[in-house]
Amino acid sequence: MSNIIYYVSFIILGIGIYGIVSQKNLFKQLISLSIIDTAVNIFIVALGYVEWGEAPIYSAITPVANFVDPLPQALVLTAIVIGVGTLALGSILLVHINEKYGSLDPDEIRDIREVVE
Amino acid sequence: MIALLIAVPLAFAFASIPHERLGRYFLPFVALFNLVCLFFFMEPGQILEVGRWPAAYGIALVLDNVSYPFLIFVNFLILMMALSATLENRYGTLLLVLTAAVNGIILTGDFFNSFVFLEIISVIAYIVAAHKDNALGAFKYLIFGGIGGTMYLLGAVSVYVKSGTLNMGYAAFITDPLIVPTICIFFLITFLVELKVLPLGLWAPDVYSNGSSVTPIALGSIVTVSLVYLFSRIFLNIFDLPNPQLVGILAMISIILAELGALKQKNLGRALSFATISGVSTVVTALSMRESEIASAAYFYLFNDVISKFILFTLFAYLGERGFKSNKTAGIAFTFASLSVIGFPMFAGFWAKYYLLKALFQASSYALPAIILIAAVIEAGYLIKWNVELWYKGEDTPENTPKVQDGEQDSEMENEANEVEESFIPFGAQIVTLLLALTLVVIGFMPSLVHNQTMSIANNVLDFRPYLDLILRGGM
Amino acid sequence: MRRVWAILVAGVFLYFLVGQFLPIIPTFGNVDLFTRVAFDIINKSTTTNYNAVEFKKSKDLEDGSANVVTSIVVNYRSFDTLGEVSVLFCAAIGVGILASMLKSKKRIEFEEHKVLMISTGIVLPLILLFGAYIFIHGHLSPGGGFPGGTTIALGILLLMLSNNEFKVTDVAKHVEQSAGAGYVVIGLMGMAIGGVFLINFLPTGVVGNLFSAGVVPIVYTFIGFKVGAELSNVISDLREG
Amino acid sequence: MTDFFKSLIEMLRDPVSAMSVLVGGLMIVFALFAVEAKKIVDSLIALSAISLLSVLLFVVLKAPDVAITEAAVGSGLATAVMLFALWRVDSKADSDSQQIKKTNKQSDEAGEKR
Numbered sequence: 001m002s003n004i005i006y007y008v009s010f011i012i013l014g015i016g017i018y019g020i021v022s023q024k025n026l027f028k029q030l031i032s033l034s035i036i037d038t039a040v041n042i043f044i045v046a047l048g049y050v051e052w053g054e055a056p057i058y059s060a061i062t063p064v065a066n067f068v069d070p071l072p073q074a075l076v077l078t079a080i081v082i083g084v085g086t087l088a089l090g091s092i093l094l095v096h097i098n099e100k101y102g103s104l105d106p107d108e109i110r111d112i113r114e115v116v117e
Numbered sequence: 118m119i120a121l122l123i124a125v126p127l128a129f130a131f132a133s134i135p136h137e138r139l140g141r142y143f144l145p146f147v148a149l150f151n152l153v154c155l156f157f158f159m160e161p162g163q164i165l166e167v168g169r170w171p172a173a174y175g176i177a178l179v180l181d182n183v184s185y186p187f188l189i190f191v192n193f194l195i196l197m198m199a200l201s202a203t204l205e206n207r208y209g210t211l212l213l214v215l216t217a218a219v220n221g222i223i224l225t226g227d228f229f230n231s232f233v234f235l236e237i238i239s240v241i242a243y244i245v246a247a248h249k250d251n252a253l254g255a256f257k258y259l260i261f262g263g264i265g266g267t268m269y270l271l272g273a274v275s276v277y278v279k280s281g282t283l284n285m286g287y288a289a290f291i292t293d294p295l296i297v298p299t300i301c302i303f304f305l306i307t308f309l310v311e312l313k314v315l316p317l318g319l320w321a322p323d324v325y326s327n328g329s330s331v332t333p334i335a336l337g338s339i340v341t342v343s344l345v346y347l348f349s350r351i352f353l354n355i356f357d358l359p360n361p362q363l364v365g366i367l368a369m370i371s372i373i374l375a376e377l378g379a380l381k382q383k384n385l386g387r388a389l390s391f392a393t394i395s396g397v398s399t400v401v402t403a404l405s406m407r408e409s410e411i412a413s414a415a416y417f418y419l420f421n422d423v424i425s426k427f428i429l430f431t432l433f434a435y436l437g438e439r440g441f442k443s444n445k446t447a448g449i450a451f452t453f454a455s456l457s458v459i460g461f462p463m464f465a466g467f468w469a470k471y472y473l474l475k476a477l478f479q480a481s482s483y484a485l486p487a488i489i490l491i492a493a494v495i496e497a498g499y500l501i502k503w504n505v506e507l508w509y510k511g512e513d514t515p516e517n518t519p520k521v522q523d524g525e526q527d528s529e530m531e532n533e534a535n536e537v538e539e540s541f542i543p544f545g546a547q548i549v550t551l552l553l554a555l556t557l558v559v560i561g562f563m564p565s566l567v568h569n570q571t572m573s574i575a576n577n578v579l580d581f582r583p584y585l586d587l588i589l590r591g592g593m
Numbered sequence: 594m595r596r597v598w599a600i601l602v603a604g605v606f607l608y609f610l611v612g613q614f615l616p617i618i619p620t621f622g623n624v625d626l627f628t629r630v631a632f633d634i635i636n637k638s639t640t641t642n643y644n645a646v647e648f649k650k651s652k653d654l655e656d657g658s659a660n661v662v663t664s665i666v667v668n669y670r671s672f673d674t675l676g677e678v679s680v681l682f683c684a685a686i687g688v689g690i691l692a693s694m695l696k697s698k699k700r701i702e703f704e705e706h707k708v709l710m711i712s713t714g715i716v717l718p719l720i721l722l723f724g725a726y727i728f729i730h731g732h733l734s735p736g737g738g739f740p741g742g743t744t745i746a747l748g749i750l751l752l753m754l755s756n757n758e759f760k761v762t763d764v765a766k767h768v769e770q771s772a773g774a775g776y777v778v779i780g781l782m783g784m785a786i787g788g789v790f791l792i793n794f795l796p797t798g799v800v801g802n803l804f805s806a807g808v809v810p811i812v813y814t815f816i817g818f819k820v821g822a823e824l825s826n827v828i829s830d831l832r833e834g
Numbered sequence: 835m836t837d838f839f840k841s842l843i844e845m846l847r848d849p850v851s852a853m854s855v856l857v858g859g860l861m862i863v864f865a866l867f868a869v870e871a872k873k874i875v876d877s878l879i880a881l882s883a884i885s886l887l888s889v890l891l892f893v894v895l896k897a898p899d900v901a902i903t904e905a906a907v908g909s910g911l912a913t914a915v916m917l918f919a920l921w922r923v924d925s926k927a928d929s930d931s932q933q934i935k936k937t938n939k940q941s942d943e944a945g946e947k948r
Contacts, residue, residue, distance in 0.1 A: 003621045004851050005891070008858030010610050012865050012884075014603040019869035020264070022599030026256060027874045027923070031881050033263045034912060035865050038888050040267050041904070044274050045897045048631075049850070051622040055896045056635065057735065058659040058800055063648035067661065068896045069624060071283075071631045072274060074665035075229055076900050078677045079270055081739050081820075082236045084907050084915075085684035086266075088827050089243050090259050091919030092691045095831075096252035098923045099697055109253065120780075120790035127679060128777045134770035167672045169789045174630055174639040176672045207690050214679050221676065233676035240680055244687035250694075278618055281629040296617045302609065622850075662899040701921055727902070735898035743906040750914055824911060831918040 005046045012039035026097065026104045030090040037083040041076045048072035118158060119165040119178045122151055122188070122220040130213035140209025147213060148196035151220065155192065161185040164226070164587050172226070172588045173282045179226040181587055182577040183354070186570050187223050187346045190420070194339050194427065195219070201431050201549035202330040208245070215241045215335060219343045226285045226588065228273035231347060235307075236266050238340055245332050246324040254323030261320045265310035272303030286588035289355040289581065298359035301352070305359060308348045312341065312401055313394045315371035321394055322378070326386030330434035330546070333386075337393050337430060338423040345397070345419055349404055353412065353578045361405045368402040369488050371395070376495040385438055385503055389429050392458065392500075395492055396422035402485055403473060410476035413568070413575035414469070420567055421457060421469040424557060428454035428550045435542045440510020447542055448508060450550040455500040457557045460493055465557045468564035634669055635661055649801040657797030658732030658806035666737065667809045671791045674738075675780065678816060682773060685823040692830040701832045702757055713755035720748035728817030732806040738813040742820025749825040753832060761829035765822040772819035779812060853894040861887045874924075878916055885909030 016039055019032025048069035054062045056070035094104060101109045126147050133139035165178040180188075195216050204212065218237035225231050239262040247255035273283065279296060280288040292300070306317070313321040325333040352358040372395045379391035400422070403415035432451045441448025457464035460471075470489065477486045560567055577583065619625075626632045633639045637646050637654045646654065658664040666674055727734075728741025752759050783792035795807035804810070846852040861884050868880035885908040892901035 002845055005854040008854055011862055014607045015865040017606055018599045018603040021602050022596045029260050031868055031877050036267055042888055042891055045895050045900055047278050049622055049895050050624050055898050056661040058648040065635045067635050069631045070661040070665055073662045073897045073900050077903050078673055080903050080907055082680050084912050085240055085680045086263055087912050088684050088915050089687050091915050092688045093252045093256045095919050095922045131770055131773035168791045170669050171639055175669050207686050214683055230673055233673050237680050240683045299613045736902040740902045740906040743911050747910050
């Protein structure tokens with residue numbers, strides 16, 4: 001079982017960080033933040049994978065416990081919902097910025113701020 | 118019993134949805150209830166296992182000699198804020214949830230639970246930061262806070278993977294010390310962002326200078342105190358700080374940069390926010406040295422810095438850059454607070470700096486004292502400049518422009534003068550700022566009041582044994 | 594210039610992750626569950642001694658839900674979920690505050706679509722039923738309060754898309770408030786009966802039955818309603834502006 | 835060279851590695867596209883695709899709970915919220931035709947959850 005999935009999530013995490021630092025448009029930064037969230041969630045669930053384990057639910061198919069580690073999954077459940085909460089706030093903040101400064105590009109915003117102050 | 122500190126604010130927050138103004142009236146009573154509960158019904162040395170699951174499996178709330186004084190200080194600040202700030206319609210509900218989250222982050226003994234409370238505090242901070250049409254500052258804070266939160270999550274899960282449990286006491290006991298530094302890097306990034314150490318704290322000046330009476334106090338004092346607690350719990354009590362010299366140097370650079378930044382600010386709000394950054398960076402530098410003397414001095418410094426910034430930001434929110442001509446009491450409180458920040462002899466600030474320098478000289482480390490003195494000089498520079506400017510704002514303008522309507526320039530002076538008359542400070546804010554200014558003076562005369570507390574905190578924080586015994590013993 | 598700087602930062606962080614962090618964590622898949630807390634949580638033997646849990650057979654365990662992830666989220670670490678619910682609560686309030694402060698009150702209108710109107714009439718009850726199914730069976734099948742509530746919110750979003758007159762009224766606020774208060778009340782009832790906050794005071798029954806996991810289905814129903822109401826508020830705030 | 839291919843095939847035999855290579859590779863492409871796309875609408879659609887692909891990965895990693903939550907919350911709601919914000923942000927430059935295209939995408943996405 002090679003660590004491919006770790007490398008995949010690390011690369012996507014790297015792309016997310018690259019996106020936040022390199023993109024000027026604020027909307028793109030919010031999207032990169034969401035990419036980072038997804039990458040970290042995949043990494044955490046992958047940390048809990050047991051090679052021959054089943055989905056951690058007692059059912060007719062898996063009546064006896066031969067499960068994957070359920071705790072990282074419970075943590076990711078919370079992390080996903082927190083990610084959406086932050087995202088919803090970020091979107092409404094972007095609408096505010098666009099309404100006040102007319103654009104989402106920090107350079108144009110900086111010029112308008114000089115004029116305003 | 119301990120869970121009431123978190124359940125009651127949440128219950129009131131949920132109950133205050135129907136009417137917008139309801140939350141504002143619940144907040145002072147909830148803060149008072151917390152303080153009464155803390156003083157009369159709880160004493161340190163307790164553990165509460167939520168849902169009666171053993172500490173390693175479920176979540177345990179730990180009330181020991183370190184979290185007890187911090188809880189009292191934070192709830193006292195929340196009560197002061199409830200009285201002094203003018204809250205818009207829904208902000209009361211948000212601050213109730215903030216009370217629950219801050220109590221939670223201080224009490225919890227579980228890594229992932231502190232991540233959830235950290236996220237609650239961050240979400241509320243983004244909303245409060247957007248107050249007074251400051252959406253850009255709030256968005257920048259959201260991006261930094263988002264990265265910080267994800268790093269904390271990675272740190273919490275890697276602790277679980279290596280130690281098998283999420284409980285702070287057990288995890289520290291089990292993980293082998295070799296891998297702790299790499300895991301702590303994740304926590305370190307979060308604290309560098311949240312505690313505004315400059316390269317990662319660039320969001321702070323925009324957020325704190327939006328001129329609202331809620332944002333700098335809720336974020337600058339209440340959240341900062343609870344995050345300093347979490348920083349010292351994780352890096353002094355449970356794990357040890359990865360390469361502390363590097364962190365110390367980074368924080369020292371941040372002090373100097375913040376002071377220089379504050380010096381050249383035209384706007385009082387931005388100058389104060391840079392001053393806050395330098396204050397918290399000083400505390401972080403001192404804490405990163407892991408000496409009980411220095412840590413106790415750091416907590417004293419934090420106490421003085423938070424209270425004086427509370428006064429300065431509240432008065433800035435109400436007065437803006439109008440002078441103190443019309444309300445002398447506010448002026449006195451403002452001057453007391455700024456003198457205390459500089460470290461003037463008869464104020465708490467003097468003792469804060471004195472204990473810190475004494476402890477540092479005993480530990481024979483001379484880099485930080487030099488920087489603290491330089492910072493004090495720069496602080497004295499711009500704070501006195503602002504004080505002088507604000508005190509003599511109203512006087513000199515009427516002399517050189519005789520009272521005759523002869524030019525636009527004159528009418529502009531005219532409406533600025535009578536604008537000074539109109540600017541009133543709500544009664545609650547005046548009382549609170551005066552009360553806090555008095556506490557600064559009282560502690561200036563009797564520093565042992567606070568110093569004994571900080572000594573006991575520092576001794577307890579650096580000693581992991583009682584914390585683990587508390588968790589192993591289990592309890593209620 | 595910014596790209597170079599970004600690549601540098603991402604590169605340094607990736608080097609730290611792959612070089613320093615990866616060797617520490619166990620390779621993918623060979624995880625020894627015995628060393629982890631999860632082993633006792635799977636076998637539901639944190640307070641009692643270990644005896645194998647059997648679907649539809651073992652009775653009155655310390656936690657009765659068949660879905661182990663649900664038992665962690667709502668029973669063992671129920672405090673996280675309380676915090677989790679208040680994150681969404683604050684996000685919904687935040688969007689409400691900020692949306693009401695917007696000056697340009699411009700409502701997003703959609704093109705009237707006959708096909709969409711009719712298909713929504715057929716599909717919407719099924720979506721709401723599916724959402725309710727998810728959070729009622731939270732302790733048996735995968736899913737729970739959060740996906741169930743979100744599915745309901747998406748059903749309401751579909752309703753918004755299909756006809757413009759639809760408005761989310763104050764009912765959503767009251768549902769959100771009562772569901773949230775209900776969750777905290779269950780925590781306090783646990784405190785009153787069991788002496789400790791958020792204890793599972795109802796009998797847990799046989800693993801696998803519908804009424805089996807004590808407080809868990811009730812808590813998940815509250816969370817389902819609360820999340821559904823909150824997120825439809827968020828969507829309607831964004832739309833009304 | 836042959837042992838490289840042999841190890842590659844041997845690795846692809848086990849479902850998780852095979853899936854993580856295929857789906858992971860696709861996600862990396864979408865992530866790069868989302869970051870570098872000129873128009874924000876395209877990067878939003880790419881983001882929604884990443885969420886949906888991550889649902890596949892969660893299913894393969896034996897995490898059905900997380901898969902359902904990510905499908906409903908991550909791709910369903912996050913995309914809807916950001917689309918609404920995007921319409922408000924560049925509502926001036928936006929034409930009606932674009933809106934219709936979006937509503938169809940939105941309704942079938944909510945529909946397939948039925």
